[in-house]
Amino acid sequence: xxxxxxxxxxxxxxxxxxxxxxxxxxxxxxxxxxxxxxxxxxxxxxxxxxxxxxxxxxxxxxxxxxxxxxxxxxxxxxxxxxxxxxxxxxxxxxxxxxxxxxxxxxxxxxxxxxxxxxxxxxxxxxxxxxxxxxxxxxxxxxxxxxxxxxxxxxxxxxxxxxxxxxxxxxxxxxxxxxxxxxxxxxxxxxxxxxxxxxxxxxxxxxxxxxxxxxxxxxxxxxxxxxxxxxxxxxxxxxxxxxxxxxxxxxxxxxxxxxxxxxxxxxxxxxxxxxxxxxxxxxxxxxxxxxxxxxxxxxxxxxxxxxxxxxxxxxxxxxxxxxxxxxxxxxxxxxxxxxxxxxxxxxxxxxxxxxxxxxxxxxxxxxxxxxxxxxxxxxxxxxxxxxxxxxxxxxxxxxxxxxxxxxxxxxxxxxxxxxxxxxxxxxxxxxxxxxxxxxxxxxxxxxxxxxxxxxxxxxxxxxxxxxxxxxxxxxxxxxxxxxxxxxxxxxxxxxxxxxxxxxxxxxxxxxxxxxxxxxxxxxxxxxxxxxxxxxxxxxxxxxxxxxxxxxxxxxxxxxx
RNA sequence: UGUCCGAUGGUGUAAUUGGCAACACAUCUGAUUUUGGUUCAGAAGAGUCCAGGUUCGAGCCCUGGUCGGACAACCA
Numbered sequence: 001x002x003x004x005x006x007x008x009x010x011x012x013x014x015x016x017x018x019x020x021x022x023x024x025x026x027x028x029x030x031x032x033x034x035x036x037x038x039x040x041x042x043x044x045x046x047x048x049x050x051x052x053x054x055x056x057x058x059x060x061x062x063x064x065x066x067x068x069x070x071x072x073x074x075x076x077x078x079x080x081x082x083x084x085x086x087x088x089x090x091x092x093x094x095x096x097x098x099x100x101x102x103x104x105x106x107x108x109x110x111x112x113x114x115x116x117x118x119x120x121x122x123x124x125x126x127x128x129x130x131x132x133x134x135x136x137x138x139x140x141x142x143x144x145x146x147x148x149x150x151x152x153x154x155x156x157x158x159x160x161x162x163x164x165x166x167x168x169x170x171x172x173x174x175x176x177x178x179x180x181x182x183x184x185x186x187x188x189x190x191x192x193x194x195x196x197x198x199x200x201x202x203x204x205x206x207x208x209x210x211x212x213x214x215x216x217x218x219x220x221x222x223x224x225x226x227x228x229x230x231x232x233x234x235x236x237x238x239x240x241x242x243x244x245x246x247x248x249x250x251x252x253x254x255x256x257x258x259x260x261x262x263x264x265x266x267x268x269x270x271x272x273x274x275x276x277x278x279x280x281x282x283x284x285x286x287x288x289x290x291x292x293x294x295x296x297x298x299x300x301x302x303x304x305x306x307x308x309x310x311x312x313x314x315x316x317x318x319x320x321x322x323x324x325x326x327x328x329x330x331x332x333x334x335x336x337x338x339x340x341x342x343x344x345x346x347x348x349x350x351x352x353x354x355x356x357x358x359x360x361x362x363x364x365x366x367x368x369x370x371x372x373x374x375x376x377x378x379x380x381x382x383x384x385x386x387x388x389x390x391x392x393x394x395x396x397x398x399x400x401x402x403x404x405x406x407x408x409x410x411x412x413x414x415x416x417x418x419x420x421x422x423x424x425x426x427x428x429x430x431x432x433x434x435x436x437x438x439x440x441x442x443x444x445x446x447x448x449x450x451x452x453x454x455x456x457x458x459x460x461x462x463x464x465x466x467x468x469x470x471x472x473x474x475x476x477x478x479x480x481x482x483x484x485x486x487x488x489x490x491x492x493x494x495x496x497x498x499x500x501x502x503x504x505x506x507x508x509x510x511x512x513x514x515x516x517x518x519x520x521x522x523x524x525x526x527x528x529x530x531x532x533x534x535x536x537x538x539x540x541x542x543x544x545x546x547x548x549x550x551x552x553x554x555x556x557x558x559x
Numbered sequence: 560u561g562u563c564c565g566a567u568g569g570u571g572u573a574a575u576u577g578g579c580a581a582c583a584c585a586u587c588u589g590a591u592u593u594u595g596g597u598u599c600a601g602a603a604g605a606g607u608c609c610a611g612g613u614u615c616g617a618g619c620c621c622u623g624g625u626c627g628g629a630c631a632a633c634c635a
Contacts, residue, residue: 009573037635072634129633138631140561174633184562186631195633214635238563238630316583318572323628327570330584340597415593448593459593527594554595
């Protein structure tokens with residue numbers, strides 16, 4: 001029998017939607033959209049919005065559009081469009097129909113602008129940007145009307161058409177909505193609708209030299225697409241009256257999209273603004289947008305995060321209206337949880353020290369069977385070569401171990417995972433006193449699976465020296481040392497960059513089965529952590545990225 | 560001297576007629592374990608920003624404060 005699933009409580013947006021459905025608002029339909037500006041790569045904060053918007057559509061059997069908010073040709077590029085398409089798809093979501101573009105609506109928007117002019121609700125201003133800012137007032141002080149505010153509709157129309165035809169330089173003239181220069185809401189003080197921009201647009205080319213502003217575009221785009229629930233982040237809250245005001249000017253039907261705002265995601269030890277991320281990329285402080293230390297979707301992908309882990313994360317953080325800072329540990333937990341079920345376990349020794357089994361026959365090789373994932377029997381097993389000389393992790397041996405150290409030490413025994421129990425007989429050092437190799441003996445009666453019942457405290461991972469393959473390993477740590485690098489007024493966020501956020505290992509040794517792995521494959525290096533194959537890997541040089549280390553209750557106590 | 564929004568363990572989110580403040584992460588124990596992983600069992604941690612009010616009963620309703628955030632780009 002199926003246990004009734006525990007009813008998960010609704011977030012405030014779901015509650016609103018369910019109420020709309022009960023009230024038959026929008027005929028009970030749910031139509032959302034994810035509207036990025038193609039001016040940068042998507043990050044984990046966008047993932048929250050993507051999961052929210054597409055998730056809501058799935059949950060309520062509605063639809064969700066992907067719409068590029070591409071009204072500013074100055075910052076937007078095709079490269080970003082491509083990456084956004086890829087990232088949304090990779091996260092596992094599919095938009096309704098073709099991707100949409102606000103620029104597809106430029107003709108309609110222009111028509112609406114003319115309509116507003118004719119109604120006497122928009123005018124051409126000739127003040128400079130500085131002058132406009134000055135007469136706009138301040139949050140606590142009313143603004144003043146522009147001297148150009150009372151032009152006739154005919155003159156405004158003529159000038160607007162001339163703007164469109166390219167008769168004016170950038171900044172010379174703009175189109176403003178005529179609302180209320182003394183509104184307590186700054187956004188209602190005659191907001192700019194269109195500006196002159198002699199820039200080529202990544203989609204419309206040189207067709208236009210005037211471009212609509214966000215506020216004059218977004219609500220109408222929602223309206224054109226039939227969006228019912230327009231969900232955005234909190235900073236647009238004060239734009240909502242304007243969103244509604246523009247719709248009021250054109251809407252003749254009962255249908256009207258509504259804007260709802262939620263708190264954007266903030267995460268500890270990273271920055272989440274496109275401007276700052278762009279800065280890191282441009283100043284080459286990271287390798288690129290997809291640097292595994294970046295909070296971008298492409299960075300997380302390259303780091304080894306799975307789409308499912310990001311969706312689960314998004315689920316866990318919830319949706320609300322208060323400012324929040326999510327502990328990066330929750331993101332890491334989400335990926336460990338997913339990879340624990342999925343990632344095959346393999347043997348990898350990152351910092352090797354050689355062990356010689358003095359009583360093991362020279363030249364002999366055994367094939368040792370080992371299970372691929374104890375969490376999932378269906379993942380089967382594989383064999384590992386075992387021979388007289390093997391590598392173990394350097395920190396799995398201590399000459400003078402502390403209490404409760406269960407690993408190898410002089411005279412002590414440990415099990416080699418899936419193989420034999422060995423005992424450390426002798427420590428070989430070089431002239432500098434550094435440990436070179438360990439001479440051990442093995443107990444042939446203790447082979448795994450042979451029915452041996454002898455127990456030892458520690459089990460170590462290992463790799464047969466003669467069969468080992470080499471690869472580069474990149475270990476990542478948080479990009480910033482400060483919990484809130486972007487939140488300091490007086491200090492640049494880059495001052496908090498962690499100089500040790502990347503460590504490259506070149507001497508690591510791996511079991512031979514790893515020679516067939518492909519980029520982005522997830523693995524668990526036994527006892528170490530989850531790793532994935534970096535796309536930098538070539539036929540003769542593998543590169544692994546550490547996604548996240550395994551929980552280490554011993555290491556934590558013995559720092 | 561404005562408008563809008565918010566305030567619940569360390570963090571995030573719940574508490575849906577006003578009825579024992581719950582879940583997850585993080586932290587700490589213990590058990591199991593051929594991964595010091597996983598799993599399991601358990602502990603600790605908030606009395607809900609403050610002051611009043613309504614009520615048998617308030618995190619929730621009312622009033623007044625306090626604190627925090629957003630808003631003055633020809634950005635989105």
